[in-house]
Amino acid sequence: MKIHPHFASWEKSYLFQELEETYRNLPPGHRNRVIPLAIGDPDLPTPAGIREAMIRACRDRYFGYPSVEGRKDLREAITRHYRTRFNVAVHPDEILIGPGAKTDLFDLCAVFARPGDIGAVLDPAYPVYSDSLTYRGVRIEWMTGTPQNGYMPYPRIAPADAGRLALIYLCYPNNPTGITATRSYARDMIDFAVRGDALIVHDIAYADFMTGTDSTEAFSIFALDGAEDIAIEVGSFSKPFSMTGDRIGWVVIRNRKARMQWRRYRSNRDSGVSEIVQLGALAALSDPDVTREVRDNMRIYRERADILMEGLSGMSDMVMGLRNSPYAWFKSPIPDSRKAAGIILEKALVQVTPGVGFGPAGEGFLRATLFQPADKLREALNRMRSLSFETA
Numbered sequence: 001m002k003i004h005p006h007f008a009s010w011e012k013s014y015l016f017q018e019l020e021e022t023y024r025n026l027p028p029g030h031r032n033r034v035i036p037l038a039i040g041d042p043d044l045p046t047p048a049g050i051r052e053a054m055i056r057a058c059r060d061r062y063f064g065y066p067s068v069e070g071r072k073d074l075r076e077a078i079t080r081h082y083r084t085r086f087n088v089a090v091h092p093d094e095i096l097i098g099p100g101a102k103t104d105l106f107d108l109c110a111v112f113a114r115p116g117d118i119g120a121v122l123d124p125a126y127p128v129y130s131d132s133l134t135y136r137g138v139r140i141e142w143m144t145g146t147p148q149n150g151y152m153p154y155p156r157i158a159p160a161d162a163g164r165l166a167l168i169y170l171c172y173p174n175n176p177t178g179i180t181a182t183r184s185y186a187r188d189m190i191d192f193a194v195r196g197d198a199l200i201v202h203d204i205a206y207a208d209f210m211t212g213t214d215s216t217e218a219f220s221i222f223a224l225d226g227a228e229d230i231a232i233e234v235g236s237f238s239k240p241f242s243m244t245g246d247r248i249g250w251v252v253i254r255n256r257k258a259r260m261q262w263r264r265y266r267s268n269r270d271s272g273v274s275e276i277v278q279l280g281a282l283a284a285l286s287d288p289d290v291t292r293e294v295r296d297n298m299r300i301y302r303e304r305a306d307i308l309m310e311g312l313s314g315m316s317d318m319v320m321g322l323r324n325s326p327y328a329w330f331k332s333p334i335p336d337s338r339k340a341a342g343i344i345l346e347k348a349l350v351q352v353t354p355g356v357g358f359g360p361a362g363e364g365f366l367r368a369t370l371f372q373p374a375d376k377l378r379e380a381l382n383r384m385r386s387l388s389f390e391t392a
């Protein structure tokens with residue numbers, strides 16, 4: 001057996017796969033008592049209108065292979081969503097429906113970077129960006145986020161690497177910190193990309209989740225001048241609509257040449273997204289009953305966010321997030337986040353995510369999701385409150 005050297009150079013398995021395995025390997029008596037707050041998988045069911053639309057689709061007809069770019073009616077619904085949600089006019093032809101944001105995010109650098117080029121990646125952030133760059137032989141330039149720079153860091157490209165920056169990955173609202181960028185920061189990044197002949201990948205998987213109401217509310221990168229030619233925006237149905245298992249997201253590419261390249265790649269890589277799932281996604285954006293159910297779900301998530309924020313604030317020096325994302329990002333009781341998460345799992349039977357899994361700057365932090373009922377969250381907080389890390 002031969003292993004591709006780029007793949008072999010990965011030090012680890014996928015973070016959330018590791019967490020899943022740790023959970024599965026617990027003794028059964030423990031496993032049943034563990035409160036899992038590590039993986040961002042909504043616990044509230046997919047809204048009924050979405051499920052019914054998928055059942056109808058199954059019952060009514062046979063579809064055959066879907067088109068690579070996705071159904072026109074779904075792309076039109078995303079266009080309407082962009083107009084009402086972000087006040088941005090994108091054309092349905094500028095949208096490609098894909099099999100989940102993760103899959104597309106992982107592959108963008110297969111098209112838009114050359115081996116030896118540089119991908120600038122937020123640190124901390126969703127690990128898929130850096131993992132995909134490693135796999136394709138693209139060098140990673142970590143953009144280190146800190147509380148001091150408001151988790152809005154800038155790339156630093158050495159003069160010797162001028163011209164090698166290919167991609168800048170932005171994720172706002174951010175996983176794991178929950179930070180939503182300011183528009184002036186995004187404008188700076190657009191200028192940076194234009195000067196370096198690079199593309200921005202803007203991941204808005206959380207833009208429709210529990211949206212805040214302050215000046216930093218989530219926005220589409222295409223709301224900003226200059227983004228049209230140099231940005232790719234990736235969206236997902238997973239979190240706001242509890243559709244993680246259905247595997248559907250979208251990519252907006254307004255630059256025609258770039259879109260043609262991505263379409264060409266897609267038509268080689270996959271054969272589109274199940275029409276049944278696409279019809280579920282269409283209901284997600286167009287059925288008023290779904291809109292109502294999602295609004296009710298967000299109210300439940302907001303109540304849970306308050307519970308987590310209050311509980312964790314009593315235990316940790318610093319708690320962030322929970323406004324525009326389903327995550328609390330908080331200072332770990334000890335600097336080694338893997339060790340802290342291990343102790344919390346072993347002694348409190350609560351699983352949280354070690355911050356270092358999101359990049360080097362995540363060390364010293366932990367992430368907890370709100371995807372558990374309120375009573376479980378309260379129980380998890382009680383168990384964590386009684387822990388001692390003194391001898392750790």
Ligand code: PLP
Nearest residue numbers: 100101102126175205236238249
């Ligand atoms: N982007 C971010 C920032 C995420 O946190 C996640 C999943 O956790 C994804 C993308 C993946 O979305 P999808 O389920 O559409 O693949």
